[in-house]
Amino acid sequence: MSKDIVLRVVDIWKRFGQVEALKGVSLDVYRGELLVLLGPSGSGKSTLLRIIAGLEYPTSGKIYIDGEDITDLPPYKRDTSMIFQHLALFPHMTVYDNVAYGLKIRGIPKDEIDRRVDEVLELVRIRHLKDRKVTQLSGGQQQRVAIARSLILHPKILLLDEPLGALDLKLRKELHIELRRIHQEVGNTWIFVTHDQEEALTLADRIGVMNDGKLIQIGDKWDVYEQPKTRFVAEFIGETNIFECRVVEVYGDRVYAEWRGLKLGVKTDREVKPGESMYLSVRPEYIGLSKDKPSNEGYNIFHGMITDEVFRGSYVMYSIKLDNGEMVKVTVLSKDAEYDPGDEIYLYWRVDKGVPLKE
Amino acid sequence: MVKYDRLIRLVLSGYTIFTIAFFIYLPIAVIYIYSVNDTPYFIPEWRGFTLEWFMAAFRRRDLINSLYNSVLIAIFVTAVSMAIAIPPSFYIVRSRGRIKNIFLLYMMIPFVIPWIIIGISSYIFYWYIGMPKSLLTAALSHIVYSIPLVVTLLAPRLYTMDPDIENASMDLGADPIQTFRYIVFPQIFPAMLSAAVITFAWSFDNFIISYYTLGDELTWPVWVFSILGKVPRIMPVINAVSVIIITVSSIALYIVVKKGLVRLI
Ligand SMILES: Nc1ncnc2c1ncn2[C@@H]1O[C@H](COP(=O)(O)OP(=O)(O)OP(=O)(O)O)[C@@H](O)[C@H]1O
Ligand SMILES: [Mg+2]
Numbered sequence: 001m002s003k004d005i006v007l008r009v010v011d012i013w014k015r016f017g018q019v020e021a022l023k024g025v026s027l028d029v030y031r032g033e034l035l036v037l038l039g040p041s042g043s044g045k046s047t048l049l050r051i052i053a054g055l056e057y058p059t060s061g062k063i064y065i066d067g068e069d070i071t072d073l074p075p076y077k078r079d080t081s082m083i084f085q086h087l088a089l090f091p092h093m094t095v096y097d098n099v100a101y102g103l104k105i106r107g108i109p110k111d112e113i114d115r116r117v118d119e120v121l122e123l124v125r126i127r128h129l130k131d132r133k134v135t136q137l138s139g140g141q142q143q144r145v146a147i148a149r150s151l152i153l154h155p156k157i158l159l160l161d162e163p164l165g166a167l168d169l170k171l172r173k174e175l176h177i178e179l180r181r182i183h184q185e186v187g188n189t190w191i192f193v194t195h196d197q198e199e200a201l202t203l204a205d206r207i208g209v210m211n212d213g214k215l216i217q218i219g220d221k222w223d224v225y226e227q228p229k230t231r232f233v234a235e236f237i238g239e240t241n242i243f244e245c246r247v248v249e250v251y252g253d254r255v256y257a258e259w260r261g262l263k264l265g266v267k268t269d270r271e272v273k274p275g276e277s278m279y280l281s282v283r284p285e286y287i288g289l290s291k292d293k294p295s296n297e298g299y300n301i302f303h304g305m306i307t308d309e310v311f312r313g314s315y316v317m318y319s320i321k322l323d324n325g326e327m328v329k330v331t332v333l334s335k336d337a338e339y340d341p342g343d344e345i346y347l348y349w350r351v352d353k354g355v356p357l358k359e
Numbered sequence: 360m361v362k363y364d365r366l367i368r369l370v371l372s373g374y375t376i377f378t379i380a381f382f383i384y385l386p387i388a389v390i391y392i393y394s395v396n397d398t399p400y401f402i403p404e405w406r407g408f409t410l411e412w413f414m415a416a417f418r419r420r421d422l423i424n425s426l427y428n429s430v431l432i433a434i435f436v437t438a439v440s441m442a443i444a445i446p447p448s449f450y451i452v453r454s455r456g457r458i459k460n461i462f463l464l465y466m467m468i469p470f471v472i473p474w475i476i477i478g479i480s481s482y483i484f485y486w487y488i489g490m491p492k493s494l495l496t497a498a499l500s501h502i503v504y505s506i507p508l509v510v511t512l513l514a515p516r517l518y519t520m521d522p523d524i525e526n527a528s529m530d531l532g533a534d535p536i537q538t539f540r541y542i543v544f545p546q547i548f549p550a551m552l553s554a555a556v557i558t559f560a561w562s563f564d565n566f567i568i569s570y571y572t573l574g575d576e577l578t579w580p581v582w583v584f585s586i587l588g589k590v591p592r593i594m595p596v597i598n599a600v601s602v603i604i605i606t607v608s609s610i611a612l613y614i615v616v617k618k619g620l621v622r623l624i
Contacts, residue, residue: 055526075529082530088523092545101541102531153531 006031006189007052007157012061014047014213021047022058023213029157030206034183034190036221038200038237039210045193046085048210049159052191053082065156081150082159086166087142089134095121095145096130102153120152123182140171147179151186160192164199176202197237201225209233231357234281239317241287241328242357243280247272255356260324264300265351272356279357284317284331286353289339290346301348304328306341320347387605394602399592412599415592422600425582432498432569432578433562437555439498440505445551448510452517463514466507477504478571485572492574500572501562508561509554516550552615560608 054075208218228234245259316337
């Protein structure tokens with residue numbers, strides 16, 4: 001993927017009456033990538049997408065596609081296409097008419113339309129449903145119609161607003177794989193909005209996390225997962241343990257902090273001073289368990305007792321009460337989960353697996 | 360329990376059928392019979408078949424004229440009130456919270472004003488602005504009432520339309536006019552047609568408002584009122600015309616319902 005910017009969102013604000021839906025969002029989107037915008041309900045994801053599509057006008061800020069300012073262009077003059085949260089298929093039309101709509105509006109000759117409809121229905125694997133009314137299709141099939149209806153126009157940017165929200169889990173997982181395949185075959189730029197972190201991690205090249213009208217963090221999905229910048233991001237993507245501690249000693253990038261009577265080591269590039277408070281995020285899967293006291297260098301090692309276990313299929317999540325009374329979550333692959341509630345246990349994690357958060 | 364359910368349902372449907380048959384279809388049947396009964400009086404006796412009353416109806420210029428006026432006004436009222444009412448229907452349905460309720464309230468008020476008040480206040484209004492009463496003034500007063508009628512009939516259909524369907528159309532390259540033509544219109548057409556049918560029927564039928572706002576040219580209901588008791592042997596003629604009106608409108612209604620253009624429920 002080349003780092004060639006196709007869409008540039010610059011300092012977008014949007015106010016609806018009393019509600020400030022977007023508070024200065026800026027974002028660069030690279031050509032050909034699949035960017036997922038992830039955030040809780042009401043964080044402004046749909047609003048941002050609709051502003052990019054031209055369906056909503058920003059209170060202030062600019063949108064550029066390939067360097068051209070399109071902020072004032074109406075939706076029907078933009079090279080973007082949107083797949084709506086509730087799909088918004090044309091209920092009085094067949095699959096064919098839905099998919100052909102954009103080309104008909106553009107006055108493309110009938111035989112070319114037919115050819116391109118066949119082509120795109122082939123791509124989304126519903127060619128056999130061409131003459132059905134869209135109201136007679138299953139949820140997953142309607143989904144494919146919506147995608148075909150947009151893709152047939154070869155939009156520079158495809159915008160997807162929680163398009164799988166209404167489907168059951170199994171179908172969603174199937175469609176995730178389909179969507180990645182289609183994205184790779186088509187090769188255009190996709191911005192996919194969701195509030196489901198698992199969906200985000202499955203689909204994305206990059207993830208942008210939104211909260212309360214702001215883009216909190218954006219980056220490669222691994223970086224966002226492993227190096228969350230804020231407590232919100234750490235807790236929203238994946239499971240994590242948050243330790244509220246206080247810095248006591250600083251030796252370059254190596255810091256010691258006090259956490260409810262325990263001393264733990266932290267690695268950080270950030271400037272910190274003794275006395276400062278700090279949140280530390282440690283993912284449950286980075287914490288190891290052992291019955292005997294481990295003696296590894298560069299690890300934080302604590303003692304506690306297992307209070308609860310939850311079987312989650314491929315892994316088991318243990319709740320552990322440490323000697324200082326704090327609870328810690330630890331996940332272990334099911335095949336290695338040889339502990340029971342009541343067991344005394346040592347837990348340990350590599351110092352650099354604890355991520356200090358800004359707030 | 361189940362047995363009682365069935366009994367209640369039986370009683371209810373029997374009651375419904377009886378009410379409709381007795382109060383609506385029986386009088387209509389009587390009108391049909393007397394329109395071809397060879398007597399000018401409502402006597403309980405069959406005096407032989409005749410088409411005389413139909414012939415007489417076609418011979419009366421004033422009668423034909425009043426029917427023509429009624430149709431003319433009804434078409435005008437329907438067309439104008441549809442054109443006026445559709446944009447605000449959208450606006451009201453799509454607006455949020457309090458604004459919507461305020462608009463709906465104002466739209467509903469004409470329904471609770473008795474027609475006679477609309478008639479009399481129109482009468483005073485036209486007199487006040489010095490506008491001579493005519494078919495036009497009657498039509499304008501009908502429109503006052505028809506606009507909220509159309510809004511009320513269209514709003515539920517518009518309300519169930521997802522605005523994102525129009526957004527999708529524009530997103531796919533259609534401008535607002537194309538979007539109305541290919542996406543909105545086909546979806547609201549059945550609701551528009553039923554609104555039009557009801558508005559037409561209402562306007563055609565209205566007596567009280569017309570009575571106060573017409574000039575020398577009369578509509579059918581007002582003409583009937585003006586002639587009753589003044590011209591001998593007119594009742595069976597009116598019967599004959601009623602038979603024609605009922606027959607034509609029933610056939611029209613049958614066609615639109617049958618074609619699925621209007622859904623009754
Ligand atoms: N047309 C509107 N009028 C008024 N307020 C609006 C409008 N659209 C959105 N909002 C408000 O703006 C905020 C952001 O809404 P938005 O739909 O962008 O959130 P979202 O992140 O897409 O949420 P969800 O996951 O529930 O779809 C919300 O507080 C919402 O109530
Ligand atoms: Mg949304």
